[in-house]
Amino acid sequence: MMDDSAEIRPFRIEIPQTDVDDLRDRLARTRWPDELPGVGWTRGVPLGYLRGLADHWRTGFDWREQEARLNRFPQFTTTIDGQRIHFLHVRSPEPDALPLIVTHGYPSSVVEFARTIGPLTDPRAHGGDPADAFHVVAPSLPGFGFSTPVRETGWELTRTTRAFAELMRRLGYGRYGAQGGDIGAGVSGALGTTDPDHVVGIHVNTDPTAVSLLGPPIAPPEDLDALTDVERRRLERAIRMQAEGKGYLQVQSTRPQTLAYALTDSPAGQLAWIVEKFQEWVNPAAELPEQAVDRDQLLANVSVYWFTGTGTTAAQFIYEAAHGPAEWGAQSPAPTGWAAFDADDSIRNMVDAERGIEHWSEFAEGGHFPSMEVPDLLVADVRRFFRGLR
Secondary structure (H helix, E strand, O other): OOOOOOOOEEEOOOOOHHHHHHHHHHHHOOOOOOOOOOOOOOOOOOHHHHHHHHHHHHHOOOHHHHHHHHHOOOEEEEEEOOEEEEEEEEOOOOOOOEEEEEEOOOOOOHHHHOOOHHHHHOHHHHOOOHHHOEEEEEEOOOOOOOOOOOOOOOOOHHHHHHHHHHHHHHOOOOOEEEEEOOHHHHHHHHHHHHOOOOEEEEEEOOOOOOOHHHOOOOOOOOOHHHOOHHHHHHHHHHHHHHHHOOHHHHHHOOOHHHHHHHHHHOHHHHHHHHHHHHHHHOOOOOOOHHHOOOHHHHHHHHHHHHHHOHHHHHHHHHHHHHHOOOOOOOOOOOOEEEEEOOOOOOOHHHHOOOOOOOEEEEOOOOOOOHHHHOHHHHHHHHHHHHHHHO
16 A cells, blocks of 8 residues: 655765765775685685775765766655665656666666667657657666665565556556566566556566576586587586575575674775676677676676675675565566666576567676666667567
């Protein structure tokens, strides 16, 4: 039951200078660990790499510049089901634009969409067809970024999806599309099920079953010979990730409060926790995260977690998702589009053997964060998918 007033309040990001100074002071006083020689990235983020990135965060990164860039987008908050929801709402200059809710995942934030909002809302100004325009709504997941504080348990996929459907209703959008990756893919798919009378289609860039690493071991298809070389590499990567890459999920889905103290007290700890996932999930051709994503955009994303203290509540969301009643990735009745970028481990014959997904695109570039890595490719695919659904 949505028991809140429908008031929508303007919002601007205004981090106090004392918080910016405190971040720099804490980074300067970081107590660094030892490191065994020659282990590289095999045991986590290397000491030399993180020290260099932390030094740039302290001395070269300009938070005020990033803050100003984010504040170019109209932002708002509203309270739904007792929870403050922060969102960007950028209306297109094209009157017939299709509303589109785009949802981030973990460890991301609305910072991820800084390079895609312009082309999506105003394709005419970016060399595109104005008929492909969208009104973009980009909410912060409850407990992420500025959708805080979280005052009670129970904020997981299903409750979040209901809140986002209510958000679109409050904005007056009777029909809309949904797009997302990671948790955002799960929310987008669930919107198609929760709000089928209003969702015209969903587009995802990762598997909507975003907590699948906590599930049973991946079962390879019986006919391995039918896999292409690309699909074989993806399968090997998925099996390796399930064996070695789910530690962060196990901690956050079982003991998020224990982790919270390190993420809240140490910016170097929060930086390492997020950067490791970028290293593992961006385009495999990139040896370092900043070879796939802009370094300052990455640090802006980490800064949002740090300044809002939401490393804690983001971990709590993962806990709730793992213990919630809903099954992630239930098939949506809405038309579905899927963009599989190079770091995506999805194999169509395993996730869509019956070919129920209407639009499937394969890319030899990009990774888990295409809005940051290959924004032009993602925007073009979203445009193509929704072109026949307007």
